[in-house]
Amino acid sequence: MEHPIFEIKNLSYTYKDKMETTPALRDINLKIDKGDFVALVGPNGSGKTTLIKLILGVIKPQKGEILINGKSLKNFDAWQEVGYVSQKSNSFSKGFPATVREVVLSGLTKEKGLLRRFGKKDRKKLDDVLELLNISDLKEKNISLLSGGQTQRVFIARALISNPSILVLDEPTVGIDARHVKEFYDVLLTLKEKSVTILLVTHDIGVVVDHADEVACLNEHLHFHGTNHEFKNLGEAELSKIYGFPLQLVSHDHERECCS
Numbered sequence: 694m695e696h697p698i699f700e701i702k703n704l705s706y707t708y709k710d711k712m713e714t715t716p717a718l719r720d721i722n723l724k725i726d727k728g729d730f731v732a733l734v735g736p737n738g739s740g741k742t743t744l745i746k747l748i749l750g751v752i753k754p755q756k757g758e759i760l761i762n763g764k765s766l767k768n769f770d771a772w773q774e775v776g777y778v779s780q781k782s783n784s785f786s787k788g789f790p791a792t793v794r795e796v797v798l799s800g801l802t803k804e805k806g807l808l809r810r811f812g813k814k815d816r817k818k819l820d821d822v823l824e825l826l827n828i829s830d831l832k833e834k835n836i837s838l839l840s841g842g843q844t845q846r847v848f849i850a851r852a853l854i855s856n857p858s859i860l861v862l863d864e865p866t867v868g869i870d871a872r873h874v875k876e877f878y879d880v881l882l883t884l885k886e887k888s889v890t891i892l893l894v895t896h897d898i899g900v901v902v903d904h905a906d907e908v909a910c911l912n913e914h915l916h917f918h919g920t921n922h923e924f925k926n927l928g929e930a931e932l933s934k935i936y937g938f939p940l941q942l943v944s945h946d947h948e949r950e951c952c953s
């Protein structure tokens with residue numbers, strides 16, 4: 694039997710320091726199957742980034758457990774299988790002296806090690822992924838000279854160059870203009886066709902309902918996990934309960950937005 698890619702069981706996490714304790718996640722249970730495209734949504738401070746950090750092993754569960762491909766995260770070491778783009782990627786580069794080529798190739802160091810030289814195959818992977826994200830013309834540019842949206846696409850390319858089977862994205866389209874957001878979702882669609890499992894954290898509910906297969910709504914607890922169709926059918930009362938303020942999904946010509 695095939696295991697889910699992610700299985701999260703009774704997971705809780707509370708930030709603690711000398712001054713205060715902040716519960717971030719309570720008793721989360723969630724399964725994500727291979728090839729699923731799941732959008733993780735919820736208001737500010739609802740625990741989305743905390744869940745991503747736990748999944749990536751950056752912080753350790755205090756209660757409950759996470760399995761990747763049926764293996765406890767404690768024993769998981771195939772990190773080259775997991776691509777990650779952080780929310781903060783496009784603020785990282787200011788003053789960083791590296792070209793787009795160097796930044797994107799650094800996405801291969803998980804599999805090649807830090808000191809290995811890049812060969813012909815690697816350069817082909819580089820050219821392919823730059824083309825996929827429509828940034829071939831930026832290849833030799835210094836990263837510090839790029840716009841926020843261009844930088845974000847460079848970091849998406851960096852996550853994709855190792856051909857991961859799991860892609861975790863924390864608000865990757867912040868600062869990207871509408872045309873490039875569309876291109877970005879087209880890229881995700883291509884990856885989905887290749888059975889890449891995608892976990893996308895976003896506030897952009899309008900886009901999510903059109904592209905993701907499933908939506909998970911977090912606000913400390915997992916309030917909802919279902920298909921995007923089921924999510925679209927959530928009533929105003931249910932959405933407002935999740936978000937903690939009055940809210941409804943509004944239809945436009947081609948998209949729906951979350952409005953207070």
Ligand SMILES: Nc1ncnc2c1ncn2[C@@H]1O[C@H](COP(=O)(O)OP(=O)(O)OP(=O)(O)O)[C@@H](O)[C@H]1O
Pocket residue numbers: 708709715716717735736737738739740741742743744
């Ligand atoms: N390093 C930290 N130390 C203490 N509390 C933290 C820390 N990081 C997050 N928190 C708290 O944990 C809760 C969940 O935060 P988290 O960043 O996971 O939310 P989020 O859903 O990603 O928010 P946003 O949509 O604003 O990015 C919040 O109450 C936040 O203040």
